[in-house]
Amino acid sequence: MTLNESLPLLMLASSLVPGVVIFFLAETRFALRTTLNVAGAILKLLLIGYMLWGVVEGQSYVFRHTVLPGLELVLEADALAMLFVTLSAALWLLTTLYAVGYLERSPHRSRFFGFFSLCVTATIGVALAGNLFTFFFFYELLTLSTYPLIVHRGTEAAIRAGNIYLAYALTGGAVLLTGVVWLYGLLGEVEFAYGGVVAAMGPEYHGQLRIIFLLLIAGLGVKAALVPLHGWLPQAMVAPAPVSALLHAVAVVKAGAFGIVRVVYEVYGVEFAQSLDLLTPLAVVAAVTIIWGSLRALWQDDLKRRLAYSTVSQVAYIILGVALFGPLGTIGGVVHLVHQGIMKITLFFCAGNYAETLGIHKVTEINGAGRRMPWTSVAFSVGAFGMIGLPLTAGYVSKSYLTQGAEMAGMAWAGWVLTASGLLNALYFLPILYRLWFKSQPQAWPNEHILARGRKETALLLLIPPLVTAAATIAAAVFADTNWSPLFWAKIVATKEYLLE
Amino acid sequence: MKGVLDLLVIVLCLVLGAALWWAMLDLPSSRIHLAEQVAAKLDASGVTHPVTAVLLNFRGYDTLIEVMVLFVALIGMLTQAEKGSQWLSAGYRPPPLPAPPFHLEVLQWLARVLVPLMILTAGYLLWAGAHRAGGAFQAAALLAGAGVLLNLAGLLPAWTTFRAGMRAGSITGLLFFVLAAAATAAAPHGHLLQYPAGWAGMLILLIETGLTLSLGLILAGFFLLLSAEASDGSDTEE
Amino acid sequence: MRDPAPWLILFPLIWASLAFLRGQGRGGRLAVAGLTIQLVLAALLAEQIASDGARSYTVGGWGAPLGIDLYADGLAGVLLLLTQIVALPLVVYARAYFAIHPDGISYFWPLTGYLLAAMNALFLSADIFNIYVTLELLGLTAVGLVAAGGGAGPVGAALRYLLVTLLGSGAFLLGVALVYGTYGSMSLQVLTPLINADAPAAVFIAAGLMLVGLLLKTALFPFHFWLPPAHGGAPAPVSALLSALVVKASFYLILRLWLHAFAPLVTTVAAQLLGFLGMAAILWGSVMAIRQTRLKMLIAYSTVAQVGYLFLLFPLITDTNPAAAASALQGGVMQLVAHALAKAAMFAAAGTIILSIGRDDITRLGGVSTRLPLTLFTFALAGLTLAGLPPSGGFIAKWLLITGASGSDQWGWVVVMISGGLLSAAYVCRVLRQAFLSIEAGTKFSPVSRVLEWSAFLLASMSLLLGLRSTEVLGLLESE
């Protein structure tokens, strides 16, 4: 096995091995566990750095393992995969640090971090999957490794949320499996390729291909929380904050959206999908999801629940971008995959900080928290501005590409949807910011766990991650034109998907 | 519901019966006549009686497994009998057996006369099996019958367990069979239960002797372990 | 050894007899040693089959039809290897189990030895009367193992099981009698061309009788009624052996007869009927599993459901295109292997839980996730295989079966398989859900030996790794 073949495998191992070891560590081995976690995350980032450089240089990183005659597990690091991998790995490091601080002194940390690492492994697998079978393989693995994290607290509510999640995700998986097997039956092998692989099928198969597309999108739409398949996501907010971060930004929702990107671009091929009239319905579903999620977010008093509905809406931006025929829409959708992750994880980190530090869970309890926790609140504000799409934030970049994409695709109505959604975002985020900064503090916080000491408003490990991601939110916009921005990568991806090279 | 199911079973049985009769009456003559092959190979089998030849040589492997079936049934019974006092745990008392219609001493005298004769006959049957009807199973059945007779006459108490000696007795014959089979399989160019030329008759007699003793004990065990329940109460015959 | 085949039968017979000589509760070490040797032998045989193709062995040197032949092809090789692989961790588990729970042991060791001898003999047999004798040996040992548990429940279940198994082997033997009466031979090799050439009505009836007899023993719906009390009521190591292996033995015979000797008698209607019964088993078994209140009964009903999957392969291999049939057959065998490993692990894990908390009540499992994490993890991994989720062997099995179904345009079976997987996930989740709750007041977790936890975990992880190494299994299966 050459180095280039083993690198994708090493990517998996850098989180799988620490995860497995952590399972068998005693609860008290705090230092070793944290070292393993962080070392794994850093190693993964180093590997990614090397591979990013390699991908730009035109190296190919492919690992193949024959599962059955004619059926292979393929791990391949292409541009799109690297984009997702980088996002996941970077956010994994931050989330791990955050989780170490967040779960301090709580029970079953070995179990938690073990599954946490498995979950990231599965996400990396989803990202690197080189064919539909491999994608499905890791996609289901992701479902299974997330379940123990959602039920982690062992309360009735957590277990109910876990079961709802599992019911949705497994049913989605079953639908997806049907589509995948069907497609394999038609093609023999469904390896991802720029421009798609099914276009060669004769017109007599077009009916079947439409049904398969529906099955695939429905299966993936569950994780991507497309309306009406989004029911599990708001329920799952009972999980600890690092898990919410994982669900909303790093792994689960992203895996669904990423899968839709792969299916549209690299299985069907965007032009073939357009010729089958599949993109417009997809755009309509995305648009409905965007509006519906935003509307529902308006009425939520629970902070994390509001953020969850916001995710429903924001992830659909990615789908909308995919469904807008034309490279600009693609760039907008793909780059939003990264931007939404960075922004939403900031918000969830902050929500976790409010809950952990002051016991704040509701929007109505947040009055004046800005003065008690200025740094957290700054980060939160940046995230919120990004979601609304204000200039100098990552959200602005993706939105502008999406809007242009809508015009180019001749779907001006999509532009209106985006504008409306921006307004709705402002409507449900600005009141929070107003309460944060301009309302006076209450007599006592609901449940103050961590007392302020000098300028330290909360534990350092809780504070640094949201500040880093908030900074990244701004950086992604300010340095959008450099060679290392997500936008640059999104452009590379779009170039390849439209076979413009 | 129960009635309907019962009726269904009966109807199915009748249909199957009709089908079986029809099929059997319509049977063509068979292509292969194993009896001829048995006769042709009888000389090489080491015995002269064809049924014994089939049982202990041509299809000796079936017999090997079959004696294991008997033995496993005995173990199954032992798992129950050796629960000891739990036999009557639920307080259930079987109704007392009716008194024998004749005086027990007569039965005992008869048993004392018959049992040696039965053992002798068993020996004869074992030896005769090589060339006419008879063999280990018949001999063992006779031995077990002797045990049953002794028990009924009150001369042999019922068994509640198999102690080490009885365990050894009941397994030795079978184990000898298994080891003989292993030896034939281990022999160079040998196959499982392929007796070396010239040794077949001798080996079969040895195996049958071992089987007779062990199977006698096992078959007797079938009766004597079961009869323990009935007499486990306050009966003085114990 | 040139020919491992007869030794696979002789070895367990010898160590079981020695274990009996040593008396009640003795012989655990003999079993572990004997099984280790058997595992090596099975691996050797599998190696020979893989390199040189199917092997025949003439018992007594006579040859069929006068004598009895042993025959080991790829399918037999897979099952022999599977049996020893599953049984070895289970006997290690059983030693630890009965060390804590000694009054249930009785003659567990000799019976297990005879059980394995019967299984190995059955897989190797190529003579229908000999198959009947091995079936009886298998049935009586299994009944003995269930009954050894004592108590009215297990004894009643054992007796019901005994009567069913006797009825089943009776039907089988009548079939044998009819076949022998028609052709004058019992050797499968001799019979195959004869049946191909001409099959009078009696042979069809015989095949039907044998099939029904074997279905009874395999516990296919609606003949499953005896299975849950027998498997659910026995001690955990016994449940594991029975559910993982014993029901597979009779299924193996159905498959073997269906594919070879009786292939000319097979009709599409019969295949579809078996498929429908399999579907009913999946649905009924799963729903009943979801409704159970006792952990081991849930697992036993899960066996009823999982057995149903095996029968879905018949409509897929009968009168369909060769590619779909090959895929379905591979899927069926993978399902058999994956289920054996997973179900053994699951019963073993349940046994550990029951030993530790002293009860079997699904609604009162709170705290298991914190006190017995490895055991719960084992249970969950086994559950993955049952639900057919990646990366387990069950997933590969389901993938192959679904490919077979879609390849032969029988989409109805796809729906059945996929919804069956979801139902399995539902009943596995019911257990996990309870286990994640906090400890109920008054529950005492007594410590259990690590051997119990790790041997079960080994089985579960094998069922998982099977998903990544299935080419080896399928390669062995394909050796003709």
Add this chain to the structure above:
Amino acid sequence: MTSALIYALTGAALFLIGVAGLILQPHLLRKIIGFNIMASGIFLVLVGLGQREGSVDPVSQAMVLTGIVVSVAATALALALARRLLDLTGKMRLPGSGEGMPGKKPDA
């Protein structure tokens, strides 16, 4: 039709009588007797068909001997279990619903 075939036909009838008894009779002893009738029927078929052309067939006779031994063993085990059940429950019946009632939830 030879006389041997009459044995086989009788055997088939006995088999079915035995099967019906085994399934339908609730009393355990009768079930066990039903099993024995069934087994005898099979043996008659085996010998009868084997010798239906008039010649003596040692192979089918040997198989019947084997079958008889197996059925003796099974009967002994069944009797032992039945007696044990009688001792434990005071009834000569299978606990629960009885055979042929598929899927009835067995009592714990």
